[in-house]
Amino acid sequence: MGLTGVNSCTTWTLTAADDGNNGQVNTDVRNAEFVHFAGGDQCRYAAWKGTALEASVESVVAKGGGSGGGSAGHHINSPVVYDACNGSVTSAEALANPYDSYISFTTGMFQWAHYGDVINDSHFVTRDRMGRTMAFLARAVKDGLTPGGAAWGVGVEEGGGSLFLDRDGKATQYGKDAYVVLAESEPNDTRATAGDATALASPGSITGGMKSTSDRDYFRVTLASGRTATLNCAVPTAYDADVYWLDSSGGTLERSVTDGAGADESLTFTRTASGTGTYYVDVEAYSGSGAAPYTCTLTKG
Template sequence: MRPFPHQARRIAASLAAALAVIAGGLAQAEPAEAAASRIRLGNSADVGRATWSGPAFTLNGSGGIVSASMARAVDAIRGGTGSLDVVVLAASTPASGSRTPECDAVMRLSGINSCTTWTLTKPSDGNNSQANTDIRNAEFVYFAGGDQCKYAAWKSTSLRASVQSVVAKGGGSGGGSAGHHINSSVVYDACQGSITSSEALANPYDSYATFTTGMFDWPNYGDTINDSHFVSRDRMGRTMAFVARALKDGLTQGGRAWGVGVEEGGSLFIDKDGLATLSGADTYVVLGDHTPEKAVPGQPLTFTGFKIWRLTAGQTFDFKNRPTCGYYLRSVTNGVTDSNLYNGTPITSC
């Protein structure tokens, strides 16, 4: 019997790892993890100010800063006056180019006092005292692209509460790609590896479909599961599977789960009242509002009637008062989706 695609992929990965060990020699030591590093741009002293006007959030489909949405978040938090401090959190240093690409973009915006990049390479770095001091003194925390599993590992460290304190004082949070994932209330953490749509639909309990809960639960943004690089990597199917899993396993409240898939180049700015405005490429909100007809380990998914909102640049979505109309419907039957997942005629007579 030929292996399924995901089996073939994993077998190939295992063989590659084994060959690497043989080629490198069994006695070769693994490289040590780099120490936590800090690079600050702008003023050396933090802003001193008692009140802020957020919270505000930016959620990006790829890793980089989207200037339009970030500028709106900065202006919303500072209330149009003064300046603020930003911290960028990353789990690895860029392979080439600038070591601070996100801060480079942030420093070009108005209303910025400083931007500090912290590269934290191991879970215990989430307890780094200077990093936590910088976060707590900041007004916006941005999670860079990379590996959301490494971000999820900070859940049991001081860093989680430090980021929460920024939002609580009227600041903000955001991120792109992996940083987008970590800002939803249910996080697809990819700690066992990345899963494709075909794999997730064939078995929503695939070992690669792993989740972290209890990391962050931002105001007006509960019961969400974020996904990134959405259209270009054809991730609608896996978001459907994630939504079904969240419902079946009780990971969300009220019998509803909301997938939020942002395409590369797209960015949602979400204000303090939960109103999201899209800049750039498309975003999809995928609602599951009933128990899946079939979501069991080792079997393909069946779920009828996902409600899908497609947002284009300039459009809004109210996460505080979530709409009950304007969606199109798509279903999955025995792991096979309806056609034309990324476009449909909205239902307006709800």
């Protein structure tokens, strides 16, 4: 194969759902060290849910191997799968109607350690899919598809982008862009109920909405000594929101309070103390309200 450490590769093309119960297919998969799902049609992959193939792939990961893929193969490896069984939806369509008939999900297929409550998306930048990922996450939280009450989106760009998750839960980006997004889960109106963004990759995104003129959203983050956090928030025109960087006791360390509905906010903070500290991002409604989502990109440099 010309790849370091790879001495063989077996390719199977399955054309029917029941092929997932083929004996030779499952023997080959169970003997593999990594299972790669090619791009194509994730609806066909979702049809293997409940077949012997599902358990065979899971056995590869259980023994220390891996599972992944590109495009449709990336989609199928999240616990909530946008299966596209009714057709493919664009960001514009999904944002206009998160219950568009083209949006359908398959759940309960693969459940990987350290990868719960996730929806994968692909061709992320080239096909402008951040919008539809936001709609998918909103649906997952609203419809209870993610039992933790929050939802993560992982979008990977085409042309060599990948996000590798090791057995300890550490995610590493390779190649082109990979994005990790955390959707707001109510109630998160206090530090005690803050959304947990401590595992958010860098750069990563947190999103929510200002449901009332007194709404505030908290997200818990961590920062190591000597690291600098930069927060850039895109605010919709429906309201004016301000952003605060708080210490573990709720004291304000940095803030961004640009005046005007739709005015974006940004701030920067550097941790000088030793060790790793816990902080909170506080997004507050200053005037106006609405369900239109804000998106804050957090980068740790």
